[in-house]
Amino acid sequence: xxxxxxxxxxxxxxxxxxxxxxxxxxxxxxxxxxxxxxxxxxxxxxxxxxxxxxxxxxxxxxxxxxxxxxxxxxxxxxxxxxxxxxxxxxxxxxxxxxxxxxxxxxxxxxxxxxxxxxxxxxxxxxxxxxxxxxxxxxxxxxxxxxxxxxxxxxxxxxxxxxxxxxxxxxxxxxxxxxxxxxxxxxxxxxxxxxxxxxxxxxxxxxxxxxxxxxxxxxxxxxxxxxxxxxxxxxxxxxxxxxxxxxxxxxxxxxxxxxxxxxxxxxxxxxxxxxxxxxxxxxxxxxxxxxxxxxxxxxxx
Ligand SMILES: [Zn+2]
Ligand SMILES: [Zn+2]
Numbered sequence: 001x002x003x004x005x006x007x008x009x010x011x012x013x014x015x016x017x018x019x020x021x022x023x024x025x026x027x028x029x030x031x032x033x034x035x036x037x038x039x040x041x042x043x044x045x046x047x048x049x050x051x052x053x054x055x056x057x058x059x060x061x062x063x064x065x066x067x068x069x070x071x072x073x074x075x076x077x078x079x080x081x082x083x084x085x086x087x088x089x090x091x092x093x094x095x096x097x098x099x100x101x102x103x104x105x106x107x108x109x110x111x112x113x114x115x116x117x118x119x120x121x122x123x124x125x126x127x128x129x130x131x132x133x134x135x136x137x138x139x140x141x142x143x144x145x146x147x148x149x150x151x152x153x154x155x156x157x158x159x160x161x162x163x164x165x166x167x168x169x170x171x172x173x174x175x176x177x178x179x180x181x182x183x184x185x186x187x188x189x190x191x192x193x194x195x196x197x198x199x200x201x202x203x204x205x206x207x208x209x210x211x212x213x214x215x216x217x218x219x220x221x222x223x224x225x226x227x228x229x230x231x232x233x234x235x236x237x238x239x240x241x242x243x244x245x246x247x248x249x250x251x252x253x254x255x256x257x258x259x260x261x262x263x264x265x266x267x268x269x270x271x272x273x274x275x276x277x278x279x280x281x282x283x284x285x286x287x288x289x290x291x292x293x294x295x296x297x298x299x300x
Pocket of ligand 2: 069209
């Protein structure tokens with residue numbers, strides 16, 4: 001077996017964690033294989049080719065529409081593809097990504113397109129959708145439960161194998177950088193999804209960009225740390241506001257409120273940061289911690 005394919009538990013020899021290329025750092029991501037069902041295809045072209053040689057893949061479940069999770073779809077032409085209905089139209093028409101990343105008609109659209117060209121993205125026809133709580137029976141030993149965990153994208157899903165209790169959380173990746181910078185992202189829903197995962201008492205977890213977490217307590221801890229990062233961002237944003245004069249989102253540009261350091265994709269990061277700050281404001285308004293007045297936000 002190739003070195004990037006790992007059996008997760010000796011008791012379940014047909015559940016594999018597939019390490020994405022280069023430690024699954026963007027532009028790559030991890031996958032999981034449950035017998036002949038693959039979740040996500042962003043491990044790298046070369047890895048997909050090698051995986052196909054060793055394993056039959058009849059179905060592909062896509063956790064969400066992001067390019068780093070669907071880039072290998074076109075190498076699996078003989079498989080059927082499934083996703084949540086909320087993400088279907090972008091997977092079927094990847095041109096829509098520019099709109100969903102909020103860069104359509106912006107000065108960086110061309111630069112962004114160039115960056116995306118490395119993925120060689122093709123549109124994927126979705127055979128059918130899966131829904132929250134749907135059970136996908138694989139065989140006597142394996143059954144996947146779909147957990148709709150929106151927030152990162154509207155259709156983002158996690159998957160729990162009900163016998164082994166092994167879960168794949170995709171881009172609720174338990175890294176240090178929760179992302180909700182798409183126009184279909186929703187921070188209120190992401191926080192609900194995290195609460196839902198805490199309630200699942202997960203025992204073994206893998207994510208799209210991190211390795212395997214094997215200890216119940218460590219998993220709870222990792223989810224709570226993820227929640228904390230969001231709370232710290234709330235605080236950094238609130239610290240910029242006053243009780244009297246309204247602050248507009250544009251005034252919070254380039255202040256490193258979300259990205260601690262802007263990197264290689266700085267121009268895009270400024271756009272994503274503004275989208276994410278607005279997601280915080282939506283949530284803070286709902287929690288009545290801020291008030292919208294004269295086109296800006298004040299502390300309540
Ligand atoms: Zn993603
Ligand atoms: Zn990802």
